[in-house]
Amino acid sequence: MTQEEKTARQDGGVRERLLAAALGLFNSKGYAAASVREIVEASGVTKPVLYYYFGNKEGLYLELMNGPLAEFESSLKRVTAFQGGVTERILHFCLTILELVRENVEVARLVYAIYYGPPQGAPHIDFNTLFDRMVESIGEMVREGAENGELRPDAGQDGAWAVISILNTAMEEQFCHTPPRIDGPQMERMLRLLMEGLAAKTA
Amino acid sequence: MTQEEKTARQDGGVRERLLAAALGLFNSKGYAAASVREIVEASGVTKPVLYYYFGNKEGLYLELMNGPLAEFESSLKRVTAFQGGVTERILHFCLTILELVRENVEVARLVYAIYYGPPQGAPHIDFNTLFDRMVESIGEMVREGAENGELRPDAGQDGAWAVISILNTAMEEQFCHTPPRIDGPQMERMLRLLMEGLAAKTA
DNA sequence: CATGCTACTTACCGATCGGTAAGATACTAA
């Protein structure tokens, strides 16, 4: 066996296979009802391998979550750098987030299931900071819009939450329906209707 | 033992206690992770009693769901009878639905967990018709408003879905946060902002 | 009192659960 073959054994993709299988099964059955036995069977390895790589079921779950979460969080940071009028910035923000969700539907689905569902014995993961970050960013944009006269002065919290509602529901649609009943263009149109209600009155 | 005491034994509330315990545990742990043992323990009876009344775990779950679902559905029918301008009708509709959710937070929480989460081995319950009914009612009101000139002619699907988004997110807030970040009055303000964007242009 | 029914208990079942000890295999370095 050569050095490359050693690499192949070391990096035979066991970790990735386990993570992929776990994602699928946690999504389709939930944490509690997805057994270690079926996860390893779907990965083509034996049970102690899972314990070798991840310590236990919880460790697998935490690693499954923490990777995409960090990625999503860094993407969230980047998207707030967009420049333009407030309406265009809000649209850009929401469309980018929605695209992110569409590119990671399975992970997003699991995140939402965890957020809305019971823990099922799974270790606690706090998604609030992520969602709160989005709420905050949108709130900041609406506030700026109200201050610079682009949006009505009383747009504030209510306006921000109305934007968040449209984004949130559009995101949820990506994994609740096949095909989703709301796509990017439709969410944009919805937001534009709302932004008209938020617009400063010039008459 | 008298006839009243017989009644007491027959109606000692065992069914209700089992349903209440199941609701709490399904909500806090999920269907799969909530065991029959802990449900009966929380009810103060023994395991075969659950099987006596409900046949099995699935039967308990189905009965737990079907009761409130039927109630929610009949409430939904009644709420569409309200008369008034389209904006007022939409507001009334959404506020009533939100109030219904607030009065049945535990059931609503479980419904959402089921809707967004994996089945966990639980029997399938179709919530789509319920949600679809709401989507349809709101769509109908927006359509009427566009036809009678109260709303802009292109309000249609996008406007309806924007309303649904706000209602949906407000509903979810009732069990995601304590206290919820969106209450009835705030949802109303959000909807009014949106309705301004949907309003027919008279200028 | 005997019988039948309802509501409930005790004790048990086979199956599956997450996890682990002991061992085997492959590889590398000395």
Next chain:
DNA sequence: TTAGTATCTTACCGATCGGTAAGTAGCATG
């Protein structure tokens, strides 16, 4: 070749799972 390490397997563990058979207690009726 030996020793150590990484990666993996077989076989097993105690605990819990949903479910059930057999029995008991309470009650009403004839």
